[in-house]
Amino acid sequence: MTTPDGAPLTEFDPGRGAAPPPNGPPTELDPGRAPLGRGAPTEVDPGRSRPRGASPGLPPGLAARFKVELDITGSGNQADVYHVIRRSDNAQRVLKVHRPGWRPVEQVVQFLSGPCPDHVVGYEETGVDEDRFYEVMAHLTGGTLLDMRDRHPSGVAPDVLTEIVRQLASGLADVHRAGIVHRDVKPANLLVGEREPLTLGIADFGIALHVPAGELWVDETRVGTVPYTPPESVTGQIRPAFDWWSLGVCVLELATGQELFADVEHKNIIRSRLISHPLNTSQIADEGIRLLCDGLLTINPDERWGAEQVTAWLRGERPGVSRAATPDTEATRTAEPYVFAGQEYWDRRTLAADLINDWQLSLSVLCGDDHGPRNRLLAWLAMFPDNGVRIPAPARRAPADVRLLHLIRAVDPTFPPWYRRWNITPGHLALLAQEGYQGTIPSTDIVTELWEHDLFRLLAIGGGTEHGQSGAGLAEVRAAWPQAQEDLAVQARAVGDTGARRAAELFLREERGRALSLALLAATAGAENKREIRRALDEQARAFRLDWFSRLIAEPDRHWIAMALVSHAEAESARLADEALARRAHEDWLRRTEGLRDWSRRQNRPQALSYAAAGVAAIAAVLFALIGLSDVVDFASDVQIIDSWVGVVAALLLGLVSESILAWDSGGRFHPAYSLLGAGRVAVGRLARSLIARRIAGPVAVAVVLGLIALTVFAPAVMPFAVAFSLLPWTVQRSLAWRNQDRREREILARPRNDRPSSNP
Template structure:
């Protein structure tokens, strides 16, 4: 078994460990090779997830594995993905390859089930996959014949076409088996094709560490767009924001075949940004493939348009000697022209503006500060001068007037340089699928990059621009739907009931200016599957919460997204109501326990209640006399009116004192705070304030009320005491009736107990 050299490293899924497969297929440092195998130089290290450290040297296998396997030698040294050992199984004496990952999750569960049970002859055999002491591991067959990459490295003029034809037949059979079982390999390359036997030839696909289960025709993993796979073998539609589907592996087979047929490693030593640009923007050159049949197969497999790329059906036809049609190669565009004088960006020289635009889009923050940061005008002027080397002067897309954001200005600059650039903004793909991910991220966060991107997309109306870019299919429709959803959700929010619910939604909108945009984008990007999942989620919430207003939202399809936004509030309300219910039950139990002393406590506390009533009258007296004094100072009322106002105040206060004292005497201990002037007043003022705030007229309403009171006091002060006494009597009667109603309820509770 051997390990690969000179390959670009396979990059892992965020949060996943290194790939799983037959030993020797991982680009690890300090690799131990099979006896007699020379090591080519310049082997790059394998890239691991950010924040993860390589396993310490000398790490031992978990004890439970050491009991079953005797280590013959370590095949990958201190690998960054995991450690791979050639072992001898103690029970059978058979040679086995054992891979131990640094940590979870290891193999995709569906992939592991396939490899251990239903695999093809041309897929490496995995005897078992499990977890030992928290570390995933796989036990695989030992394949000592090396990989087909050795053929490429030892055949500068290319591998024999007959051998390649047999290889294609076997690898194609392995891929068809994977795809029939809803698995996409995602890392097919010469280093991941093992040679079981040279005579007769028998090969097997290995290394399934980043393979995924694709239960439908395709799945989207936009968060992994730049962090997964080996870039030279990654298809252009995936790099441009497309989905993961079977065509991914057929493209990888095409690159593998092209390298074996020419004996050359594509893009050796080329910067990844340039490789991405070459993959996304240009057809792969197969002129170096001498055999016409192999060249035809390469052109079919390396068709950039996924719709016309060869798959299992065309490869089978080619193996039968037929010549399926190959899609025409697109003509070169003006943005792929080169300049005589290079432009230097991040230490690299660029002669082609599309490559420069791609590099800047991949290093967005650096490019933004360089061209639109402080004192950036000379640097922009230098770039403009460089662009004049091109026939159209880099003016293919004009920047609209009025742009203020540095990010949007950079976007239009990059589109001027390369109108065919993929839909990328602030280092995020702007595709139909990615917009849904962005909206979900922004919905889950308070403030962050996703929220800022969505705000820019709306305010600068960028989706029509992205709709013309590669990967921008469907964005024009999303833009139309987004605007429609934003207006509809705004109208629906105005009609929310009850008032507290409407006030909460308005609070959320005020707290985050982009809240409505994010919610409406979620609605605009939703698929039927997303809506079904949302319906199930809201249904579960509704059954758990038992809130009538939330049930009403869930029942009406148009309100689902508002219900999603209000779900946290609904949970808090349900908790509050549950706490109140527990409090009520505890209070009812207390009433029953203390029923014998209820009347006694009420009578004994009457003096205290009368004291609260007297203090309330004193406060009211101060307020009334302050108003009458105000009228006397401003001088609009006559002296007779002022005197009448003082006398009216005395009468009003007497009436208030009598009515308030009667209520306090009757309620006794229960008077304060529930039914007193101070406690009841706080409740009333709170309700009025909430109603006013809900309608956004709090300040105007308060100002109008104060102005009216001031005018009445200034010109007709005698009416103020009568107005006060009238209001107080009405309010006192209401409090008395409320007290009596509550008293009857408590007596009923006591009687029921």
């Protein structure tokens, strides 16, 4: 995660300057983060974990300068925060030490390191010790506004609240003028320096972003702390209005003395409440404070109060407040509520939003073994007027996610097309398809379910609201997707390289989820997606150096089948590289051992002749056994037996002469590569593996045994003469193989060392 100008963004730490009370809600960061030592989990960037060897102790340089009085946060995943005593002057300070290699946004560090505005807790010192970035801050002793809220369960007095707003609004305005959005304004991060007179400071800029004036930064991750994050954070919008909403929630909680949504366990339900309905401020007794909260808590960020309106309110003026219409109408509300996860629902849209936002909870409640909640939901839906929209029932054996989608579409058919936390729109499908092609879970499963259960037809009727984009264009994608699949099949059959063609057909046939995702990507990719894909394929082609792969990516229409063959091309490139390496190693061995091999060839001729004799002896043993068995059975005539022995003698003489000539010629190279024993073992092994792979080894073995028995009993002369006539051509073949091998080796030795053939076929 980075700032708009590419600077790295550090993660959040739970407090700075004073210890946050244990009942303060945790700040959320990117999905997948691990918990800190106490309270609810603080999330960290996907895939990050605590570095090995990291410990809550100070690096040596800092340990020499500071003495730890209190470990404020325990050992977090991104930083440790301590109350320390500076050894040089015994001054109390707060020290935050980040994990190795982690650093906050540079513009934020520069802003907090310079002359800080009033009511902003800046950095007295920053630096790096053993690759760990650290910050030294003033130690504010008055606690936090969270302490103040908890000490006043009936609400803070209006005059004190007004002073709080005056100081915090001044600090936020200065922060925003510097192009910084805090993103985590909440009572636990608003520190009290002195209680009399009251002085406040905005602290903990751990997830702050640099967003220059007039820009809208979009961050798809959900950051901050619910409910202090505004409704637009669901779509990733980051601008100063983000912090003004957070200030409004803080004021609302201080005015009532109660935590907002304290009785709601699931944060996704809170998010959908914030999007669907303006927050209720009627419990605020003071009219002016109530107006301030209404202005700061306006759902539409373009109409929300900011620095100008808050300053006017502090002067005693009463700026106007936008009253956004809610979706509650007679057509969407009913006289009786439906209860889900302990919450009462009176309108369909809010229920649909909450079912989607907490998908796993909805699955367990509505698609589990207990059909009661589902039946009660259907009965509740029957109380609404008929809207004319018919949602087909899912297939009987449809996955639970598909069944839940049908239920949600029945709850509100006009709700934006969400499925398993994805807003299924043409603009988002390319990213979903790319993740599915890469095998990312659950994206591959989502794509497969979209296809197999024709979910586009169900999602296409979804409208666009603040909850997400509409399903416009899904009907066109639904029509283009099958054509893209057919095009992939045609392209696979047209691949020139035989091995690559088989790999492409295997990919389309056996890796169904990835193949469907690739076809969906082909049907939905925009110009930018295609440029990125082309760049990636070009890099892979340079790495693979395969002619057939380079030819594929040279034609834009064949990029998709090239993507299907990336894994095969990578494996083929690695295989060719290994072969080239082995070939070069063999060539080097040939050069080093040229004289030794010629000497060994001559000196080992007697040993080679012994291997030749052993091979012929093995054949003789088999033939003697077969003819002897035929003689014992006494089914064949005496003439046939005599002919059989003549055939045995002929086979053995022919085999001994031809094997001896080959053994004398090849010498020490005869066995095992070219001898009857060695080459025969290799040939039998290949045949056996082939038969086993085809699962016919048993029947073939039985047939061979029965055939030998039949020949031995009825025609004993066939086997010896068959051996005699087959040995000679096989020996000639092995002799030619030896001659070719010897010729290739001599050609290699005659070549200069740098004249080596390319590994690219």
